[in-house]
Amino acid sequence: MIIKGFVLINPLNKRGLIVFSLFIISLLFSYSTHAQTAEAEKNFVQCKACHTIGGGKLVGPDLKGVTERRDEAWLIKFIQNSQALVQAGDPVAVKVFEENFKIPMPPHNLTDDQVKDILLYIKNGGKIAGTSVAAEEKTGTEADQVSQQELQPEKEEILAEIKMKEARRMTTTFVVMIILIVISLTDLFLTRIIKQKWIHTIIILIALSIISEVVFIESAALGRQQYYQPTQPVWFSHKVHAGQNRIDCMYCHFTADKSMHAGIPPVQVCMNCHHVVKKGKRTGEKEIKKVTDAYANGTPIQWVKVHNLPDHVYFNHEQHVKIGKVDCTECHGQVKKMDEIIQVNSLGMGWCIDCHRTRQIDLNNKFYDQYTRLHEKIKNGEIANPTVINVGGEECAKCHY
């Protein structure tokens, strides 16, 4: 029995051992490639401002197929410091540089292995090897959402324009009424062309009532700055950068998903490109010179803040961009189409609360795990579709200091 058992069990054990070790090896292998590509994805974020993989040219060329078009050793050197290659007169580097309007690619502090990783990631079409179909489907719907959002705001833009015209018309009405009053007063006391005094009285009364109506409407929005569009010290166009050159918002407003403030980029960020791009199609050298001068003198550019909330209101970008997944366009409008930024929403309390009342929150977000009572209520069927209100989006203290 014992011998039989021994004989029987032993080969099984051996086979088991082989299978087991194969399993461990494959696990280790898949783990190590996964970890590598996950790092590659992180490292590729810095490239995204200027490159796509299969999405067309941005500031730099589309990187799809670049691993076939060029040799690996060349790519490593080029990505680490392209300008060194260009200056050394490498024919391929010079050609690529010239084909891309001599915009230099900034050097990257990456090791050879890190670059090889990124190249694998590019070869893979910008995906981590072995990502699930679910994840791909998700990016698909995200793309759909983006295109939908890009279609819809044309309407919003037109609306904003109409409203702006309305505001202008109000100012015109106001001025015309004042002029009418002045004219009738002058005629009443000085020129005396119209003899009937009651005509003057009627004109003045009507003008006064229209003026008070305008004042009433305007004062309701007092302190708010909808359609505010100050002149900036440098003619910086979001249409040129975020629109035509498709630079990601996060490349410049890189704190929007990790802090209260989205932040305005320091001039060093501009210099990544304007080190070499010295001329614009619309403003020539004039505006870009201000940027390079600011950099050379070490004086920051004094941008005028467009969106302003009163001091007693608390607003946090990270909360909305990262946790709430609210798109920049929902609050700031079609920035990609704006040469100069204009505030399209009122930023009034009603505007904030209207969205909080209707916006459903995504309970799959781990952030909401802390709301245990809310989860109970959902289980009990008390709440079907939780909105921001259910996590405190209407509590005075959340928005007011």
Ligand code: HEC
């Ligand atoms: C600020 C913009 C910018 C950033 C950031 C950037 N690139 Fe580039 N890249 C360019 C430009 C412009 C070119 C065109 C060639 C040149 O400038 O010399 C280029 C060229 C390339 C090329 C050569 C393409 C070809 O057809 O031969 C590769 C490869 C490349 N970049 C990879 C990367 C990688 C990888 C990263 C991130 C680590 C990156 N780039 C970050 C702007 C950028």
Ligand code: HEC
């Ligand atoms: C190349 C850098 C760059 C990119 C890319 C960029 N911005 Fe800006 N952004 C700036 C600068 C500089 C300012 C300050 C000057 C101004 O208001 O125009 C600014 C200002 C703003 C403001 C107004 C801030 C205020 O003063 O209230 C908003 C809103 C904004 N950006 C949103 C976006 C969105 C949304 C995107 C992406 C579609 C984007 N930006 C892409 C550089 C950039």
Ligand code: HEC
């Ligand atoms: C839920 C609405 C909302 C969303 C979403 C949003 N913003 Fe804002 N943003 C605001 C408000 C409100 C202000 C004014 C904040 C203040 O005065 O404190 C502001 C201010 C700014 C400013 C001026 C500087 C600052 O940090 O105050 C920039 C730049 C900006 N936003 C960019 C962005 C970008 C880029 C995105 C997308 C990644 C974005 N915002 C998403 C509402 C929003």
Ligand code: HEC
């Ligand atoms: C990723 C690259 C990149 C960055 C970062 C960048 N720019 Fe530009 N910028 C460009 C390109 C490309 C053009 C277009 C040149 C043209 O008109 O052909 C341009 C054009 C301009 C122009 C001239 C526009 C015209 O049409 O006349 C100004 C002014 C300007 N940028 C200012 C800035 C400022 C300020 C910053 C920093 C907040 C900045 N840029 C950051 C790439 C960049």
Ligand code: HEC
């Ligand atoms: C377009 C929709 C939208 C607009 C407009 C908006 N919010 Fe929100 N807000 C959200 C979403 C979604 C959340 C949920 C994220 C979370 O739970 O932190 C949120 C959460 C918040 C929270 C945290 C609530 C909590 O208890 O977690 C505060 C505070 C807040 N918003 C303030 C504001 C202020 C102030 C404004 C106006 C200046 C504003 N929001 C405008 C969508 C919006």
Ligand code: HEC
């Ligand atoms: C989602 C965020 C939010 C919540 C919740 C909120 N407020 Fe406000 N509140 C604002 C904003 C934004 C303003 C600035 C409005 C403006 O400039 O017109 C404001 C302005 C005010 C003002 C100044 C009046 C004015 O028009 O400037 C008072 C008073 C006020 N809120 C009271 C409250 C009280 C009381 C509550 C609780 C019932 C509350 N708020 C809840 C965002 C909020």
